[in-house]
Structures are given as structure tokens and as C-alpha cells.
Amino acid sequence: MASVVKGFSLLxxxxxxxxVETKTIDSQPMISIVGLGDTAIKEAKERLEAVLNHGDYHFPKMKIVINLAPSDLKKAGTHFDLAMAVGLLMESGQIRPKEIQKYGFIGELSLNAKLRSCVGVLPMVMAAKESGIKNIIVSKENIQEASLVQGMNIFGFSALKEVADFLEGKKEYEIPLELTPKHQEQHLYGLDFNEVQGQDAMIEYIVVAAAGGHNLLMIGAPGCGKSMIAKRIPTVLPSMMEAESLEVTKIYSVAGLLRKRGYLIEDRPFRAPHHNASTNSLIGGGNNALPGEISLSHNGVLFLDEIAEFNKKTLEALRQPMEDRRVTISRVRYTNTYPANFMLVAAMNPCPCGHYGSDRCQCSDYEVIKYRQKISGPILDRMDIQKYVQPVDFLQLSEHTSGRSSAELRERVEFARDIQKTRYASMEAINCNAQMTPSLIKEYCELEADGTKLLRLAYDRFQYSARTFHKFLKVGRTFADMEGSEKIRKKDIAAALMARDLDKEQAGMLVL
Structure with a gap:
């Protein structure tokens, strides 16, 4: 009968x-690892031979077959080393562990039989908990990351010999002195909105965008403060709940981007890829279909500076994830689905030279239209708020006065978010107004009579799409929540209509 040890993989x-099933057969000595493993798994046979010939053990001079079941799912990584080594020691009779089925194993082995850390430990331990496996053996470097999952018994070791002695009951497990309760990893950058001067009107729309989770496009001349404002948006977003923090930490663990293993990411992510980013780096992909920037900004902000300079094909790939809040990456043998619930913040110049509307601009109408057509209508349609950022007057800059602080603005955002949290408490995956479905819009976006009339006039004049019409209702709902109003008032609809500067300009000014 084959020896069976519990390991884990990622999908x-x-x-x-x-x-991890291990079987020895009386035949010519060789080792075969089956079960759709990648190159790193296939190379494990060389590591296993070196490890078992090191120290107190020996490598069996027989035919060895190791199967990773289920065998129809592709697997990758070096974290199967420990499970395969334990299974081979059991099968060859070199160790006789007690209650082996109660344990799960995650760890890479060095040629000197030392345990090394792995990526993706957090989601694997979460899967173990869901499967009823309460005892997990990992390397010492992964103890804190694995301990983020509550209700689990995590055992950390530095060598294979220590693992074997513990499983056989020869040695009691000693809890490391450095092991401490759950930590929080801080990402904030020491930025504050009180450093932004002369942009009070724009900041009001920033607060609304943060309160409702709305996508935002800022258009303005170079140096007017677009990037400065965008980088401070995470400072006014509400704190993540524990479930959201675990989700984000899990994504970063899979991507191998945790700065400190075992530290829970508490602050909302802020990702700002350069405009030469490829489609795979933004959406996710590659040989192992790793998460892209849109997944790394899950529950946070994705900032696309100079959005008109991005490859058009890359931008178009954002359309489906922006609607579905997730992205599916398909390969020949498998399909990976990653969460992508992000707030998109973009910035661009109004024309190629950046000074459209002033005497300094020499761009023709054709050049302006051609430049703006780099961003397609469907992408613009998905931007809830499109606002011009005006240059700051010299006198305002020279006064050196502080604006409203991020803490003050954050209080207003959290007030509106608390209303939304109560409203959507019974709904899964709905946390803010931007995520409302059409049925929720009908239920919660009740307009006063004057507001309905105003929205009808705007709709007749500009011929908005159904999606844009719903965007107005969502943004209007957020404006109402900012003041605790149950119904969407006329002034809320007016403010929502004022949030679409590009729509109005394209309808009236840029017609050749």
C-alpha cells in the first residue's frame, strides 16, 4: 500500500x-514524479536523493513513484519537497510517524536537508482549515504567515530531521520565543491632503469617489496636481475589515510580494504601474498565470498616470474586470480566477501639449480629438467621475496655508461608508455604492421629483448610455449618503451631472 501524506497547491x-502518494517497487533504481508537476517539481527528485543521502537516512535503491493527486490539475512550486521526503521515509520504513493524516506539510528542502520558506503559505493554510486539517508543518520562516489563520496548530522547523523526530514522538515541539500574535503591515507613505493647495473643488469629488468607491478620471495641464492628489487617495479610504485584509494578504502571498512574512496587510493597496506596462503585467498572466496589477490593487486603488500613453489594447483589457470585479486568466490546461475589486484612478493631459484652452496650446482640433480617442468610449463610460483639474493660482501657492487634512476628509468618507455598510449588510461582495447591481439601483436610488426631471433633461440632451445613466444614480446616491439623506435630491443629481466634464465637452466643443 502506498504511503499518503497531505500537501497543498494553489489554483x-x-x-x-x-x-502526495509514494510507492516503492522492486525494479531498476529510479524515481518518477507524476501528477502534472512543473519543472520545479520534476527537479525535486534530485533534491530528494541528496537530502536522503545526507545524515541519518538513505535513498532507497528501488523504483520510486510519487503521485500528486488529483492528477488532472497542473501544479507548480517547490513546497512539495517536505511532503515527498516524509512520504518516502515512511514508505521505505525509515520513520514510523503517529497519526500522519492529521498533519499537512509545506516546505522546500535544501541539499543539506534544511527547510526553506515558500510563497503562497497563507492560502494553503486557509485551504487546510477548510478541509479539517488542523496541524500544519512549515519552515520556521513561514510560522508567522501561517499563524495568521486562526484556529490552526502551526509547527515550524529548520531541518527534515527535526520534522521526523517530532512525528515519531522522539522530541517535544518547542514554541519559538520570537513567535508573537498577529501583526499588521503598514504601507502608508506619510502623505496628507493638507499639502494640496487650491484644489478644494476637486477634493470634494475625491471624497465622494472614495466614499462610494467610484472610478475617477482627472484631466489637467502638467503640474496642476493630478498625481499629487491621486497618491493621497489611500489616506482617506476607510480601514479594511479583517476579511478584506486576509484577501489582500493572500494575493500578495501568492505573488511572492509580502515584504515581511507573517504580517497582515492592513492598509489599502495603491498600485501605480508605468504606462509601458504590458497587458499580462496589468491583467495577470505569464507561464504560471500570476496576479497582475489589477489584482494586486484589490480592495485598494489602481492609479494609471498618463492613461492616454498606455497601449490601447492594454486599456481595453480593463473593461471586463472593471465590471465583473474579477479577472479570469485561461491557459490550455487550467484557468485561474483572481479578485480585482479596485478603484480606478486615472490622470491625463487634455491635449498632446497639455495646455488645451490656454494661449500656449498650439494643438489643432484634429490633434486634440485624436489624442483623446486613445481612450475609447467604453473605458470613458466606466469612469464614474471625470473632472478637470484647474491650475493653482500663484497667490494660493505663495500663502503656504494648509488645506483640509486626510484625517478630516476620512471622517466624512467613513460616515458615508457606514451608511452603505448597513445598507448592504445582507449582501455578499457588495460594500459600496459603485458595486450596486441594477436591481439594487432600483431599490435604493429613489429620486425626488425635481431630481427625476433634471436627469431626464440631461439624458435627452446628451443621449447617455444605460451604463452612464446608472453611474449618475450611483454617484447621486453617494452625494446623498455624504449628508445622510434617504432620498436622492435634486442637488445630488446636479452634482452627479457636474462630474462628467468630458461628456459635456465632447457634446459641445470638440465637433469638427
Whole structure:
């Protein structure tokens, strides 16, 4: 009978249990690892031979077959080393562990039989908990990351010999002195909105965008403060709940981007890829279909500076994730689905030279239209708020007065978010107004009579799409929430209509 040890693998950002089956056969000495493993798994046979010939163990001079079940799912990584080594020691009779099925194993082995840390430990331990496996053996470097999952018994070791002695009951487990309760990893950058001068009107729309989770496009001349404002948006977003923090930390663990293993990411992500980013780096992909920037900004902000300079094909790939709040990456043998619930903030110049509307601009109408057509209508349609950022007057800059602080603005955002949290408490995956479905819009976006009339006039004049019409209702709902109003008032609809500067300009000014 084959020896069976519990290991784990990843499918997207979720883990699942893998049974590592080991069987020795009287035949010509060789080792075969089956079960759709990648190159790193195939190379494990060389590591296993070196490890078992090191120290107190020996490598069996027989034919060895190791199967990673389920065998129809592609697997990747070096974290199967420990499970395969334990299974081979059991099968060859070199160790006789007690209650082996109660344990799960995650760890890479060095040629000197030392345990090394791995990426993706957090989602694998979460999968173990869901499967009823309460005892997990990892390397010492991964103890804190694995301990983020509550209700689990995590055992950390530095060598294979220590693991074997513990499983056989020869040695009691000693809890490391450095192991401490759950930590929080801080990402904030020491930025504050009180450093932004002369942009009070724009900041009001920033607060509304943050309160409702709305996508935002800022258009303005170079140096007017677009990037400065965007980088401070995370400072006014509400704190993440524990479930959201675990989700974000899980994504970063899979991507191998945790700065400190075992530290829970508490602050909302802020990602700002350069405009030469490829489609795969933005959406996700590559040989192992890793998460892209839109997934790394899950529950946070994705900032696309100079959005008109991005490859048009890359921008178009954002359309479906912006609607679905997730992205599916398909390969020949498998499909990975990653969460992508992000707030898109973009900035661009109004024309190629950046000074449209002033005497300094020499761009023709054709050049302006051609430049703006780099961003397609469907992408613009998905931007809830499109606002011009006006240059700051010299006198305002020279006064050196502080604007409203991020803490003050954050209080207003959290007030509106608390209303939304109560409103959508019974709904899964709905946290803010921007995520409302058409049925929720009908239920919660009740207009006063004057507001309905105003929205009808705007709709008749500009011929908005159904999506844009719903965007107005969502933004209007957020304006109403900012003041605790149950119904959407006329002034809320007026403010929502004022949030679409590009729509109005394209309808009236840029017609050749």
C-alpha cells in the first residue's frame, strides 16, 4: 500500500489539498514524479536523493513513484519537497510517524536537508482549515504567515530531521520565543491632503469617489496636481475589515510580494504601474498565470498616470474586470480566477501639449480629438467621475496655508461608508455604492421629483448610455449618503451631472 501524506497547491489565489502518494517497487533504481508537476517539481527528485543521502537516512535503491493527486490539475512550486521526503521515509520504513493524516506539510528542502520558506503559505493554510486539517508543518520562516489563520496548530522547523523526530514522538515541539500574535503591515507613505493647495473643488469629488468607491478620471495641464492628489487617495479610504485584509494578504502571498512574512496587510493597496506596462503585467498572466496589477490593487486603488500613453489594447483589457470585479486568466490546461475589486484612478493631459484652452496650446482640433480617442468610449463610460483639474493660482501657492487634512476628509468618507455598510449588510461582495447591481439601483436610488426631471433633461440632451445613466444614480446616491439623506435630491443629481466634464465637452466643443 502506498504511503499518503497531505500537501497543498494553489489554483489562482485559493489553495487546495494534494495527496502526495509514494510507492516503492522492486525494479531498476529510479524515481518518477507524476501528477502534472512543473519543472520545479520534476527537479525535486534530485533534491530528494541528496537530502536522503545526507545524515541519518538513505535513498532507497528501488523504483520510486510519487503521485500528486488529483492528477488532472497542473501544479507548480517547490513546497512539495517536505511532503515527498516524509512520504518516502515512511514508505521505505525509515520513520514510523503517529497519526500522519492529521498533519499537512509545506516546505522546500535544501541539499543539506534544511527547510526553506515558500510563497503562497497563507492560502494553503486557509485551504487546510477548510478541509479539517488542523496541524500544519512549515519552515520556521513561514510560522508567522501561517499563524495568521486562526484556529490552526502551526509547527515550524529548520531541518527534515527535526520534522521526523517530532512525528515519531522522539522530541517535544518547542514554541519559538520570537513567535508573537498577529501583526499588521503598514504601507502608508506619510502623505496628507493638507499639502494640496487650491484644489478644494476637486477634493470634494475625491471624497465622494472614495466614499462610494467610484472610478475617477482627472484631466489637467502638467503640474496642476493630478498625481499629487491621486497618491493621497489611500489616506482617506476607510480601514479594511479583517476579511478584506486576509484577501489582500493572500494575493500578495501568492505573488511572492509580502515584504515581511507573517504580517497582515492592513492598509489599502495603491498600485501605480508605468504606462509601458504590458497587458499580462496589468491583467495577470505569464507561464504560471500570476496576479497582475489589477489584482494586486484589490480592495485598494489602481492609479494609471498618463492613461492616454498606455497601449490601447492594454486599456481595453480593463473593461471586463472593471465590471465583473474579477479577472479570469485561461491557459490550455487550467484557468485561474483572481479578485480585482479596485478603484480606478486615472490622470491625463487634455491635449498632446497639455495646455488645451490656454494661449500656449498650439494643438489643432484634429490633434486634440485624436489624442483623446486613445481612450475609447467604453473605458470613458466606466469612469464614474471625470473632472478637470484647474491650475493653482500663484497667490494660493505663495500663502503656504494648509488645506483640509486626510484625517478630516476620512471622517466624512467613513460616515458615508457606514451608511452603505448597513445598507448592504445582507449582501455578499457588495460594500459600496459603485458595486450596486441594477436591481439594487432600483431599490435604493429613489429620486425626488425635481431630481427625476433634471436627469431626464440631461439624458435627452446628451443621449447617455444605460451604463452612464446608472453611474449618475450611483454617484447621486453617494452625494446623498455624504449628508445622510434617504432620498436622492435634486442637488445630488446636479452634482452627479457636474462630474462628467468630458461628456459635456465632447457634446459641445470638440465637433469638427
Amino acid at each position: 489562482g489565489v485559493d489553495g487546495y489539498v494534494v495527496e
